[in-house]
Amino acid sequence: MSELLTDIEAIRAQFPILKREVNGKPLIYLDNGATSQKPQSVIDAISHYYEYENSNIHRGVHTLSQDATAAYEDVRKKVQKFINAKYDHEVIFTSGTTGGINLVASSFGENLVRKGDEILITAMEHHSNIVPWQMLCERKGAILKVIPISKEGEIDIEEFKKLIGPKTELISLVHVSNSLGTINPIKEMIDIAHAQNIPVMIDGAQAIHHIPVDVQELDCDFYVFSAHKMYGPTGVGILYGKEELLNDMAPWQGGGDMIKNVTFEKTTYNELPHKFEAGTPNIAGGIGLGAAIDFINSIGYDFIGEHEAELSRFAVSQLRDIKGLRFIGTAKERAGLVSFVLDGIHPYDTGVILDKLGIAVRTGHHCTQPVMNFFEVPGTVRASFAVYNTKQEVIRLVEGIERVKRMF
């Protein structure tokens, strides 16, 4: 491998959007938890597909289709290596994290869960890891139980152990919280669950771009994430599942690649991974995901993790001095974001003024309304970092917040 890219200016230079101005000010993009920006290599990979390879995959004998199929399937192998899955057919392309969770809920969950059974999630899940389970529980007459969190935003492991019972059929956990930044002790929790033979699914949407993920080491049964939060395109994501579980699962959606043989009397289904990939997939998106993985590998998780942690620490140290600012989420193990509220100033108002200063932050409930209810706030202001962010941008954020305070 070529030398790792660890110069922030050189990294920033790869992101064309970072050169633009917003409201007459240089863009400071601190909304990476919602979606990250894309490097030129990802944009080029997508353009290259449309310019040179565009055709449908898995079904053409012609050159374009074969090229496109090869490019797409190479990404599957790349993802396999990226998360250290045992087989490439354990890597299922989805529309994103939400798509992956819904697939598991609708296929695995549908078959597994009976009336009176229990599914466990945490109190810090975002809506995508709440609602599909609620819907499943409603269909089946099952019960959704919630693992409580502390005021710091950490899972109470003792409470978690107590909630596991003979009726617990499935546990679905967020790896890194999008509204609090907490990194959950998922390895420990998976081990606890597996001691009782309970499968565990991990929502890795907010983790995959911060932390290296090794699904075999974690021994998770399912792991889902989206490309767009890891410098890749929107509309594509990955569901990892253990081979034996995926093999036992019924297809979720019908049509296209998921079929082996169709007659009006009976249809036989394709094998893994195609069984779960109905219809023409987001081919360009998949290829873009491959380029995003290359981008992350070109920098390395050591540098990414360290740089984001440093930004986070720096932000906390700078913001701590602002009077009337209260952090939401103060767990010991946290990933690159800060979430806070300002006394007497609504997050929306803060967000509007920061935008005028060219600073993009997320405001609102971050699709984790239960978390906001728990902390009794209408929402928070969240600055979430990516590898291209700088300390100078954090300083601008702090100045922006001081300005907000003067205006209200």
Next chain:
Amino acid sequence: MVGTVGNIERKEQEIIDEFSLFDDWMDKYEHIISLGKELPLIEEGLKTEDLLIKGCQSRVWLHAKLENGKVIFTADSDAIITKGIINLLISVLSNEEPDAIVNADLSFIDQIGLKEHLSPTRSNGLVSMVKQMKLYALAFKTQLNNPS
């Protein structure tokens, strides 16, 4: 009828003129913030769930009543900038006849350089608010045309 529509347009023009005095966005927003702060927009008792217009970003309560053939709006929000813009909306639309409210195009928000507040995602509270104000007006209009 034409006179009433003209009334709304006249009020919109007054706001456009008022905002044209501000050189930069900062002054504009400071003015909106002061508009948000100055008005007791709604009685606390009226801030009920059924008057709440839910949005991702901020909460808005809207109340409407018909008095002497004119609609009287009151409203509130937990965010001050939203409240300031609501104040503008109310100063334009309140105390007007239902028909005129239904037909108002409210282009002034765009013209005073606050278009972003009308984009559906940016502040769904505000878009919903305009929609809700027009729905109230439409309901009152129907009520006036079909007295029981």
